[in-house]
Amino acid sequence: MGHALIVEEDADTARTMAKLVADEGFSAATARTLDEARRQMALQQPDVVLLDLRLPDGSGMSLLDDAELIGNSEVVLMTEHASLETSIQALRAGAADYLIKPVSPRQLQGILSRVMKPSVLQDEVRSLHDDLQRRSRFGLLVGTSAPMVQVYEQIARVAGTSVTVFVTGESGTGKELVARTVHDLSRRRAKPFLAVNCGAISPQLIESEIFGHEKGSFTGAERQHPGFFERAHGGTLFLDEITEMPLDLQVKLLRVLETGTFLRVGSTTPIETDVRVVAASNRDPAEAVAQGRFRDDLWYRLNVFPLELPPLRERLDDLPLLVERFLQEIGEREGAAKRITPAALQRLAQYRWPGNVRELRNVLQRAWVMTTGPEIGEQWLPRAPAPASAPDPGGPVLQIAVGTPLATAERQLILATLEHFGQHRQRTAAALGVSLATLSKRLKAYGA
Known part of the structure; x- marks a missing residue:
C-alpha cells in the first residue's frame, strides 16, 4: 500500500481528498502549511505528494527545491487553472503531473494509478543509454549521431512528466517513433497509445473520430462511437499533422486541453478525459499560424516542450x-x-x-x-543528387513577384512542381517536403 501526503490549506478539501486517496488503497496524511509538510515528510517519506501551489507560508513550488527532502517521492501540483505557465512550472520544478482544482475523483484516480518512484524511471533511462552504447538504439529509435543523441536527451527529460510535446521535422523523420518512445518511458505506458493523422481523415469525419458521436447524431450514426480521446483515457494520444486540423476543431481541442473534458458529437454531457497529448507537424507551425491555418493559442498550448527531429x-x-x-x-x-x-x-x-x-x-x-x-548492389538504388532535393539548372524556374500572397505563391509552387514531375504526386510531395495526404488535400482544394 502506498502513502500519500496532501498539502492543502483548506481543511475540508484536504479531508475530502484524503478519503478519495484512501479509496484507492493509499494511506493518507495531510498538511496545511509548508512547515507542517516538511515535518510530515521527515517522519514518513510519501510515495506521492499532492501539493497545492498556494499555501499560507509560501508557494508550494519552494518545497520542490529541497531535493533531499523530496527524495524518491512523486510530486503532483494542484492548481486552480491549467495554464501553459503551470505546465512549464511543473516541468522545470520536477513535478510528475498536476491536478486542476476542484480535484476530479476520476483525474485523481488516474494520477494514483500511475504512481511510480522517480528512481524507477531514472533506472529505465539509464538502461536505454546503456542499450544505446551496446546496440546503437534508444527505445524505438536507431542512431548514435550527435543530432540524435540530443533528441534522446530531450526524450529522457520530458517522458517522465505530464507536459505536452510538440515534435517537428520533415516527413519521414520518425515523429511517431518519438511519440511512442515518450509514451513507453512515461508513467502512462500501461495505458493505450493511439495515433491519429489529422491530415488523412476527411474534415467531415475528423470530429467524430477524435471526440466520438452518439447514436443518431448524424446520418449513418447507427450506434454510439467512442473517439480517440475516450479510448486513449489514461494513456497518450499522438496527433500527427496537427496543423492540418480544421480550425473549428482546433477550438474544441484547445478546450479539451484546458478543461480536461469534451463532448461527443450529438451530446450535451461532458466527458472527463485523462490523456497526454503529443502533437507533430512536418511544416513550420509558426508559418501555419501566419497563414491563418493554425490557431496561435492552440500552438502555445501544445508547444510546451518543442522537440525537432533532424532530416536524414x-x-x-x-x-x-x-x-x-x-x-x-x-x-x-x-x-x-x-x-x-x-x-x-x-x-x-x-x-x-x-x-x-x-x-x-x-x-x-x-x-x-x-x-x-x-x-x-547499386543497380536498384537511387542516384545522387536526388531530383527532388536540388534545383535542376536545366529545368524550369518559377518566378513569383514580391508581395504575392503566401496562399497564391504556395499554389503556384505546388502546381509547377507537380507539372515538373509529370503529375507524379509521390515525387512532388517528397520534393516539397510534405506528406502525400497533405499534397492531395491541397490539389483537391485547387481543383487539380
Missing part, C-alpha cells in the same frame, strides 16, 4: 546502422538474409533523402525484392 541528410553517420537494421527486419520477415555492398552503401550516402528514413526503408525493401543474390 543531417545524420548520415547513422546511415549504416539504419541500413543494417532495416535489412535485418526485412530478412526476418521474408526468411532470407541479404547484405549491402560497400559501393551500394556509398551510393546511399550520396543521396539527399527528401523522404528521409521512411524513404530509406522503402528503397531497401524494393532493392531486397529486386536482388536475386545475397548482396544488394
Whole structure:
C-alpha cells in the first residue's frame, strides 16, 4: 500500500481528498502549511505528494527545491487553472503531473494509478543509454549521431512528466517513433497509445473520430462511437499533422486541453478525459499560424516542450546502422538474409533523402525484392543528387513577384512542381517536403 501526503490549506478539501486517496488503497496524511509538510515528510517519506501551489507560508513550488527532502517521492501540483505557465512550472520544478482544482475523483484516480518512484524511471533511462552504447538504439529509435543523441536527451527529460510535446521535422523523420518512445518511458505506458493523422481523415469525419458521436447524431450514426480521446483515457494520444486540423476543431481541442473534458458529437454531457497529448507537424507551425491555418493559442498550448527531429541528410553517420537494421527486419520477415555492398552503401550516402528514413526503408525493401543474390548492389538504388532535393539548372524556374500572397505563391509552387514531375504526386510531395495526404488535400482544394 502506498502513502500519500496532501498539502492543502483548506481543511475540508484536504479531508475530502484524503478519503478519495484512501479509496484507492493509499494511506493518507495531510498538511496545511509548508512547515507542517516538511515535518510530515521527515517522519514518513510519501510515495506521492499532492501539493497545492498556494499555501499560507509560501508557494508550494519552494518545497520542490529541497531535493533531499523530496527524495524518491512523486510530486503532483494542484492548481486552480491549467495554464501553459503551470505546465512549464511543473516541468522545470520536477513535478510528475498536476491536478486542476476542484480535484476530479476520476483525474485523481488516474494520477494514483500511475504512481511510480522517480528512481524507477531514472533506472529505465539509464538502461536505454546503456542499450544505446551496446546496440546503437534508444527505445524505438536507431542512431548514435550527435543530432540524435540530443533528441534522446530531450526524450529522457520530458517522458517522465505530464507536459505536452510538440515534435517537428520533415516527413519521414520518425515523429511517431518519438511519440511512442515518450509514451513507453512515461508513467502512462500501461495505458493505450493511439495515433491519429489529422491530415488523412476527411474534415467531415475528423470530429467524430477524435471526440466520438452518439447514436443518431448524424446520418449513418447507427450506434454510439467512442473517439480517440475516450479510448486513449489514461494513456497518450499522438496527433500527427496537427496543423492540418480544421480550425473549428482546433477550438474544441484547445478546450479539451484546458478543461480536461469534451463532448461527443450529438451530446450535451461532458466527458472527463485523462490523456497526454503529443502533437507533430512536418511544416513550420509558426508559418501555419501566419497563414491563418493554425490557431496561435492552440500552438502555445501544445508547444510546451518543442522537440525537432533532424532530416536524414543531417545524420548520415547513422546511415549504416539504419541500413543494417532495416535489412535485418526485412530478412526476418521474408526468411532470407541479404547484405549491402560497400559501393551500394556509398551510393546511399550520396543521396539527399527528401523522404528521409521512411524513404530509406522503402528503397531497401524494393532493392531486397529486386536482388536475386545475397548482396544488394547499386543497380536498384537511387542516384545522387536526388531530383527532388536540388534545383535542376536545366529545368524550369518559377518566378513569383514580391508581395504575392503566401496562399497564391504556395499554389503556384505546388502546381509547377507537380507539372515538373509529370503529375507524379509521390515525387512532388517528397520534393516539397510534405506528406502525400497533405499534397492531395491541397490539389483537391485547387481543383487539380
